[in-house]
Amino acid sequence: MARLLQKYGARWLLGLLLCAAAILHTANVLHADTLDRMDTFVSGLRMRLETPVLDPRVVIVDIDEKSLAEVGRFPWSRNVMARLVEQLTVKYEVAAVGFDVSFPEPDTSSGYDVLKQLAQGELQQVPGLQGQLARLQPQLDYDGLLAQALQGQPVVLGYNLSGSQAKGMLPKPAFTEEALNGRTVDAYKVAGYEANIARLQSAALSAGIFTAMPDRDGVVRSTPLLQKIGQGYYPTLSLATAAVALRARAINPLFEGTVDTLSESQRANGGLEAIGLFHAEGNIRIPVGEGLTTTVQYRGPGGPQGGGYRYVSAADVLRGAVPAEQLAGAIVLVGTTAPGLNDLRATPVNAQYPGVEIHANMISSILDGSFKFRPDYASQFEAVQLLVLGLLLALLLPVLAPAWSILLALLAGGAAAAFNFYLYSAHDLVFNVSSMLVLALALFILNVAWGYFFEVRRGRALVSRFGEYVAPELVAEMAENPEKYNMDGESRELTVMFVDVRGFTTISEGLTPKVLREYINLYLTAMSTDIRDSHRGTLDKYIGDAVMAFWGAPVAFPDHASRGVATALLMQASAQRLNQDFLQRGWPELKIGIGLNTGQMHVGDMGSEIRRAYTVMGDAVNLGARLEGITKVYGVGIAVGEVTRAEAPEFAYRELDLVRVKGKNEPVAIFEPLALDSALAQPARDELARWHAALALVRSQQWDAAQAALEALQAGAPHGLYQLYLERVAHHRAHPPGAGWDGVTTFDTK
Known part of the structure; x- marks a missing residue:
């Protein structure tokens, strides 16, 4: 443990500090606007990732360019709006109609007032004019026609809130401050409004507020369900329309617990938990946040081609050309997508989103009883996630190899994002995820930077020292833990190899220097590749045409003997292929002899002050050299010692002899490996x-x-x-x- 602390302690400490900073941000002790903006972006991305599903319960009657071309410029006369209401309520029998347009001024477009003034002035002597006007008055009273069409029908008018001017007639509030029995409900308060004229509002069943309250960046992500005017709380158009469609008997606030048992956020809102919509089949709970707001869940990119809602042209409704099954029993919102009528809003899913469809989305959520909301325990839940993620990455990233570090960071970030999206889509819970993603990235960058600035030097030094000896992948492995490898002398069991070309003196005498160089370069390249790259041997040196190599250092392999034997067999096969090429070129025949021996050897950086090399020495090395020379006597390509044979039992061997080589008194058995025993x-x-x-x-x-x-x-x-x-x-x-x-x-x- 002490060694681990010495090696990774600093990175662990820095990782834990990053984790603590992320948790403090979640707890609002530290604040980073960048993370807030990232969460805002992620919020929109989650909505865009959800596949639009057509909601046939809500239909938008669109005052589109086609309608403007057929009926005329907007606003239309109230007699046209009266016909539209009659078509929807009588002919198509819709469940409710919500108007995303308002009627704050009387309609005088019929000219009745002018005719009446003329009849009482310059034309008062015209016989029968007064009586004719009296008979025409019902047809020319467009407000009266619309009021008559509204009477007793499930129609909800819309109206705007404004500065301080009170204009028009407000509908009945959903509830009043007096009905709260002393509770405090945090709602947006306004003093002014521009409501519909009394004549129409009195005839309509209800009315709702046009609410488009964008965030600081101008994007509409949430909407208040009710707003406070005077002592009353008035519903938005979407809530009022849903209430009419469901024939709701009341819209009331729902409180939970006593003040002493409330969380801080609940206490700030008087303990309000949700808004309840009570109707004959039960009640719908709409969770709300600050200012009685709730998140708008957008179904697709909006508009007629958005896939979330069916759009029908208002002109087609007026002509009765819409199939009855598309409107019967539906909740209809009358609005406009025509660009010149300025009812487009910036939303997370589209910068040009029809304002009427914002109301449609809210109605769908109300009907489903499904609302995306951020629970009161969100900060604590996010802090726990950050703690788990931070500890996992802070402790594991420093000890993992680069490839595994990348994989772990990607998996951790991906898992956090996937879990966040799962809670959002399956359980309607809105949690922030940017802190976790940034923490995962920061911890990964910390370890990459640390590795680069503090460990790359050691790795580069190791590469420069061992790069000529061992395979690149071994150097990379060594560079990950450079402190484990050095060139200091030590004694360990290794397998050594000596390779020599048969009759090289004769070969060299028969070739020109240029051809001899190519001959020997091709041979040494092939042999070195088999040794270093194929079986991870350490290439020691070239001695003229001879090659010396060993296995088991600097990287220890328990199967060093097996690697050596496998390499020797591979080299003989490579020599045969080279020989065929050489003979085709007219060069001398290539044959090699290989000696292998396993035993205790001294390995390390040895030599003089002028030149040093990483090599092996000892009696076992000398025996390996003798075995290479002995191959010529027995007419074989490979000779191995008895220890090598014992430690590489997976090969089939031919025993050659018991020999006593020069410099050793004890006889040793020597063998020729033939192939893998299973392949013989x-x-x-x-x-x-x-x-x-x-x-x-x-x-x-x-x-x-x-x-x-x-x-x-x-x-x-x-x-x-x-x-x-x-x-x-x-x-x-x-x-x-x-x-x-x-x-x-x-x-x-x-």
């Missing part, structure tokens, strides 16, 4: 068994039987090894070694 073909397996039986006959001095067995092997598959032992049998028959013979072959030269 049956004929080769049979030949191998016959060879080992023949070798046993030689060692037991059964010369006749040994000779017969060897001759049979040589006849079936000629090999220099079989010929060598036939010659030895002949020698021993002529010069018997005696009863104390141990079967060891002694080599007096290197």
Whole structure:
């Protein structure tokens, strides 16, 4: 643990400080406008990600360009609006009509007042004019026609709020301050309004406020459900229209608990939990926040092509050309999308969003009883998420490799975003997520920057020291933990390899210097690639045409012997391919011998003050060099020591001999690896068994039987090894070694 603290303690501490800062922001102790703007962006993105679903319950009768072309410029005369109301309520039998237009002034477009004034002045002597005007008065009283059409129908008029001027007639409030019994409800208060003329409002069933209260950036994300005028609380157009459609008997505030049990936010609002819409089939609870606001849940990008609501042209309704099934029983909102009528709003889903469709979205949410809202415990919930996410990333990112760090940061950020969207879409809960995403990014950048500024130097030094010796992927692995690797001398078990070209002196004498350079470069490149890249060996040095390599350092591999044997077999295959190419070029034949040995060796940065190299030394290394030379004697391409064979048992081996090499008194068994044991073909397996039986006959001095067995092997598959032992049998028959013979072959030269 002490080592971990020493290595990662500083990064852990900085990560925890970032986590604490994020939690303090959520608790409003620290404040960052950038994060607020990001949350605003995410809020809109969540809405845009939801697929629009057509709500057939709400239909928008659009005063569109087609309607303006057919009926005339807007505002239309009240007799036209009366016909529109009659068509919707009588012919199509809609559930409710909400007007996203207001009627604050009397309609004098019929000319009746002018005719009446003329009849009482210059034209008062015209016979019958007064009577004719009296008969025409009902037809020319457009306000009266509209009032008559409104009478007893489920129609909700709309009206505006204004500075301090009170104009027109207000509808009956949803409830009054007196009805709160001393409770305080936090609502937006206004002194002025521009309501509909009394004649129309008296005839209408209800009225609602046009509410478009954008945020500081001008985007409409939420809307008040009610606003306070004087002592009364008046509903918006969407709430009033939904109430009429549902035949609601009351709109009342819903309180929870006593003042002592309320949260701080609830107490600021007098304990108000929601607005209740009470109707015959039950009640709908609409959660509200500050100012009795609720979030608008937008269904698609809006407009006739937005997919959220069906739009029908007002001109088609007036002509009765709309199929009855599209309007019957629906809640209708009368509004306009014509660009010149200035009823377009900026919303999170569209900068040019029809204002009438904002009301439609609210009505849909009310009908569904589904509202996106931010609960009172939101800050605490977000703080817990930040704590879990922050601890996870702060503790794990420093100890992970770069690729895993990227993956973890992406997964953590993605999981936070996905969980946030799940709560939003499945449970209607609105939580901020930007703090978590920024925290994940900040912790990742912290660790990347730390790694770059504090660890890259050590990694670069390691790359420069070991880059020539080992494969790039091993250098990358070492660079992740540079303190684990150094060039200090140490003793450990390794596997060493020596490779040499057969007859290289003759080859070099027969080639020009330029061709010889290409010959040796191609050969050394192929061998080095097999050693370093294919099986992660450490390339020690070139000694003329010879190559020296080892496995198990600087990166420790428990299977270093197996890697060495596999590399030797691969190199022989590569040499055969190169030989075919060389022969086609007219170059001398290429054959190589490989010696492998496993044992305790000294490894490290060795040499003089002038030149040093990372290499291995020891008796086991010397034996490896001797084994490479011995391959020529036995006519094989590879010779390995008995320790190598024991530690790489997955290969099939042919035992070559018991030898005593120069400089060592103890005999060692030497072997030729043939292939992976599982890949050895049956004929080769049979030949191998016959060879080992023949070798046993030689060692037991059964010369006749040994000779017969060897001759049979040589006849079936000629090999220099079989010929060598036939010659030895002949020698021993002529010069018997005696009863104390141990079967060891002694080599007096290197």
